[in-house]
Amino acid sequence: MGFTVSIDGPAAAGKGTISKAVALHFGFAHLDTGLLYRAVGAKVLEGAEPLAAALALMADDLDNDTLRRPEVAQAASKVAALPAVRAALVDFQRSFAARVGGAVLDGRDIGTVICPEADVKLFVTASAEVRARRRFAELSVKGLAQSFDEVLADVQDRDARDMGRADAPLKPAADAIEIDTSDMAIEDAVAAAVALVEAKGA
Ligand code: CDP
Numbered sequence: 001m002g003f004t005v006s007i008d009g010p011a012a013a014g015k016g017t018i019s020k021a022v023a024l025h026f027g028f029a030h031l032d033t034g035l036l037y038r039a040v041g042a043k044v045l046e047g048a049e050p051l052a053a054a055l056a057l058m059a060d061d062l063d064n065d066t067l068r069r070p071e072v073a074q075a076a077s078k079v080a081a082l083p084a085v086r087a088a089l090v091d092f093q094r095s096f097a098a099r100v101g102g103a104v105l106d107g108r109d110i111g112t113v114i115c116p117e118a119d120v121k122l123f124v125t126a127s128a129e130v131r132a133r134r135r136f137a138e139l140s141v142k143g144l145a146q147s148f149d150e151v152l153a154d155v156q157d158r159d160a161r162d163m164g165r166a167d168a169p170l171k172p173a174a175d176a177i178e179i180d181t182s183d184m185a186i187e188d189a190v191a192a193a194v195a196l197v198e199a200k201g202a
Contacts (some may be wrong), residue, residue, distance in 0.1 A: 011135070039062055040183065070154055
């Protein structure tokens, strides 16, 4: 089995940027597991039944600009609370994690449920205001502008749902290393993550 890095944390904490940079640095493959839930959520918004959508998910479904839309994020967090949907997505995530060349997976439950044996577990956080500010900037660049208050409400709403669900709630694994990026530039957060992964023998 290859080297596995799990990166979990709340909405818009910078997991995506950090995961991509870690994967690039070490030559590992990267899976943004949030995209799986977003793709299921998008199908549900189009009228599909959640479990059927999860079971029928194809690689192409993940390559879609609409998945970043705020309404899809909300739909993702709702389907993510359904145990049957989560169960349907486990095998794909675990086989990705076992890739020979190494893998970085980011999400909410990677260190706790999907890859409890990961070689390095990071938990990336920041205050809700800082996360909402970063997401507001990202969405504005993509022309998906909401008001700052709407972005903050989305982040807080999803965090509460993701932390409060019974199945695979968002929380750090007991052996996860926390990186609070509230007062860090994203480049410094990336450098900290790379150093931690290196220190674990990657
Ligand atoms: O990019 P952002 O942090 O805003 O969200 P995301 O990682 O794309 O995840 C969207 C939603 O999918 C989250 O709010 C969670 O409800 C759900 N999710 C999950 O339950 N488990 C994961 N491993 C990844 C995402």
